[in-house]
Amino acid sequence: MSTEKPLILVVDDEPDIRELIKDILEDEAYRVVTASNGEEARLVFTQQQPQLVLLDIWMPDVDGISLLKEFKQQNPGVTIVMMSGHGTIETAVEATRSGASDFIEKPLSMAKLLRAVELAIENRAKQAAQRHEFALEPVGKSPKMAQLREQAERVAGHEMPILLIGEGGTGKHCFAYYLHRLGLYNSGKFIEVSPESFPLDSHKLVSLAQNNTLYINDVALLSDEAQALLQHLLESGRLKECQLICATQLGLDKVIARGDFSEGLFYQLNTITLQLPALRDHVEDIPELVHFFVDQQTTQADLPYRRFTVAAQNRLRNYAWPGNVLELKNVIQRLLVLGDSDDIDVEDVESALQAEQPPQADDVTGINFDQPLREAREQFERIYLLQKLQETDGNVGKAAKLAGMERTHLYRKLRALGIDSKQV
Template structure:
């Protein structure tokens, strides 16, 4: 038996089923432990910390949902797949909400079982890789980034809300994860909310936030209702058991002056403000950023390693980078995907930058499916809204109707995406 295989715990009160699952998985060279009830499962879990648990819903001493809660409270990173022959949609939804990665219905076929196990373990490996990358120290040796890292380290454990301010693509998301890794709720989840996903239910927000990190990006674009609810929660001290981090690319004071943001909410949030500088202000960090993104892409995406020559790195240093670090990351990815030789030289960089500029100028932007969901969604929103504005000759009111959005929300979204309606 290979020792590098993950340990799988099978919990089922039916002897024939758990022995069958054990035999199937061991034939695939997995290490397997079995438990007939919740008490036995808890003992194995505490002693051996399995990587994956196949957990039956219905058992004699304790139900699978309750056991799922206990396992997740003890180790939030454990991967659990629920099994049941009597499963319902409601049960599956409840299990997923509580942290189950999948739900497999009985009777189990060999193909269905192995596919579920392989997918769960692959997702676990991907999430571990992503979390490792997100929690790392932000890259950069410039004075600006060193100072910002020092500020983050000083305020991370502070109980007051932290506000990150900076242009699109400067790395606010990266610094928010760094704050979380250093904060007093680092053992909890990093829960990200956007203006679109912000729940207008105080109980849901406080439940999500408890003992976790709550990150609200595009803060200035929150709806009036969301702003009022967030203000209420802060004034009544209902978000004290969490780390609250907010991010914005706009001046909130200007948003207040324009009537788009509550002044009292601004006062609640701006006690600790950290400014993330644009890439043009610390171009000396570009060589280190290049090496970092090459390592990430070759490791996570399996792209071939290619070396950037010194001349290529100098060319990157002299680019304007209006899209900041995110634009640099995308250009590097494009060069790794499309390049042929072992080295990337100035000509390769010039070609990549020219093709990007031409695509933007011609409106031929496409969605990069290699990006994380949040960044890919921003690309889609930009393409979608540009199309709606072109269809209405730049009329924001008509575009809002076509998009099914409120006019004020569309204005805020256009500003966040850097879209100037006068140029449509």
């Protein structure tokens, strides 16, 4: 795998700011080119094809939003972070709709700038991996998966809202992206919002959704205000120019019966409903899923290839999988990281399944539930990361893979929590 850092183009008409950003990024071993106006930026962008652009909004010859649209049209895969000293919410929304990955304000905090660059690069890598993973058809030849693929192909060409129902870990997010790739707005963005990040500004929500796919995860947990706004936008037809996909673990009729969900919104969303099966209901797909996840992890995560014996695969088929496909993926990743031979046998699987068992309520004795949430979260993170380090004999790289974190982020987190991996 190449370790060369991406080429970054810095576009700003203020020479002091431009050179300061360049010096700081080069100190961090990034490759950097600069441009002082739109004309120079176009030339550099075409000739040198940077992977990341830091783009000022206000310039003398062309505004940054127009330049952003040009660059995204030339290269939809380029990552662009906007900079502005006079930004507004409307400007940030327009930049996001036009393809910007982030928006940072001047005067620039160098720590915030470096963090924005790191996040942009990480997100670029993750999105590339996700595009490859999510664009694939759902894995499995069982009757249930064949029926689900057939249903997806039938409904994806319509603009009506789609409701996905499935237990946690069944792959609702991946399946929503699959519907996006099949749908009318596959040339637009796949925008995900959760109950916590749901915009309560109608203009912002409509702007984000327009000509894109809007995916609302855990729709049953939306606040009353968010439900009312979503229902109003659907009834008024303001969310027509988008593909709306909502997901829930609970049948909405049960949430309505508890008085926690709007019946009117339910009728707006319940036009097309797709049920994602639990893994225990299509265990015949497990061998194919095993091969898929092994190939994925060895290619994308650079893990060593290991072969699952027939006995190991048979044990996986005869496990209940309360965490569904996501749990299977985690078990396979654990086995690839911690395995010390070319073959993974049934004994290895037994050990990994034992490690996957969730703690019982009376096992969490190390956490003080009387403290504020922030402190309790830090305490849990400490317990969790110490467990991962113990499982990997203090190997931070392997622990990062088990935790699903970037190695550099894990190092920072360990320092913040006062954990010395060498002492574990």
